[in-house]
Amino acid sequence: MKHIKFPYLTIFIILNLCISTYFLDAAELRFPNGEVFHTEFVYEDERMLVVRFKGSEYKIPKKDLEYYDLSNKGQTNHSYKIAILSLKNGSVIKGTIADKNKDEVIIKSELGFLTINKNEIKNDIPIVDERPEFPIVYLANDKLDNQTRIGGSFTYLPLFPPLGNQTPPLYGLSIFTEPAFLRFKNTYQLGFKFEYLQSTGPIKEVTSQSGYVYLHQSKTFNSNPLLDFYGIVGIGMSSLSYRFDQNNAKIGSNPSAYLELGWQGLKYGPSFYRIGWKNLCFFEIEKIHCGSGLEISGGINF
Structure with a gap:
């Protein structure tokens, strides 16, 4: 039994x-x-x-x-x-x-x-x-939610003293991608960015080439697509070049990180646009160099 x-x-x-x-x-x-x-x-x-x-x-x-x-x-x-x-x-x-x-x-x-x-x-x-x-x-727009984004940015970023007293603001371009398979709950997105910035002044010249991994989070208020805001936290490595004059220069690689907050409510067809305020820091052994300024981005979904 x-x-x-x-x-x-x-x-x-x-x-x-x-x-x-x-x-x-x-x-x-x-x-x-x-x-x-x-x-x-x-x-x-x-x-x-x-x-x-x-x-x-x-x-x-x-x-x-x-x-x-x-x-x-x-x-x-x-x-x-x-x-x-x-x-x-x-x-x-x-x-x-x-x-x-x-x-x-x-x-x-x-x-x-x-x-x-x-x-x-x-x-x-x-x-x-x-x-x-x-x-x-x-009805959920699954096609849009499952698309990859690619785009580019223009950055204008004044540096804080003491370096900011000797050089004009950093400016430059970047390219980025946000793969669809790295999107979570339609709110969080991992992305990758390569950025080139430079500042050419009468006393010092600064250039940086940086690669970042970043987390993008979006939030829409009152279900209004125009009230779509975002925040980005990125970490990476930067190759920095400081040129003091024609004969003296310093080149090295250092960790870097940035925080960006902005608005992304402007969209047209497959394209999207972002306007944000960016805070960027380069971490050296002896000191930290930071700056804060405007970043304008645009791209497409595919």
Whole structure:
């Protein structure tokens, strides 16, 4: 008997685990217009909820939802609409239409089943078996999210004293790439940059060639694409050349790092543009040279 019971017990445990896993990612969403969707949960952050409904992914700002429940263990790919009935006495009743006839409507609300005379209702009565489709405005643009970015930048960066007292601001160009496979949660992006800067002055001349690995993070406020801001933290190595005069020069390699904050709300087709304020430092053994200035970038998605 022991040998017979063991397979049944194993099958029972496996089935329970499968059922638990199946319902683990379910999420219930309710919009202010009464539409309710039982979806598959993908992920969330502080402002956005990403779900999958009938094979498509949707990104919904949390502020657009009246209610959501990530602990829901019900079915997925199911939708219905909550009826919102405005009565002539000023009351508002929310629930699902259970039945209706020529004179009355039976609605299932949080208070139970209510029978309401149609003459007491001001607004139109919804269809009983309405199954709304997910609003297409929230459909995730997977093609854009999975694209690689390449671009270039122009930098104008005054140096801090004491070096800044002897040389004009650094200026130069850079090229960068942000591979699609190094993007995380559509918010964090790893990138690579090569940068050339120079400063030619009457007393000293400074040039730098730098390679960076950086982390780019973006944040959009109020779900407005124009209110799209970003921050970048980069670390790397720089080959620095200091020329004091025609006969004296110093060349070496040192660690460097930069922090950039800016706006990237301007986009046109596959192109994108960024305007930021950049703080850059070169770390030598004896001292640190830093500067702060403007960086303008542009590129394309492909």
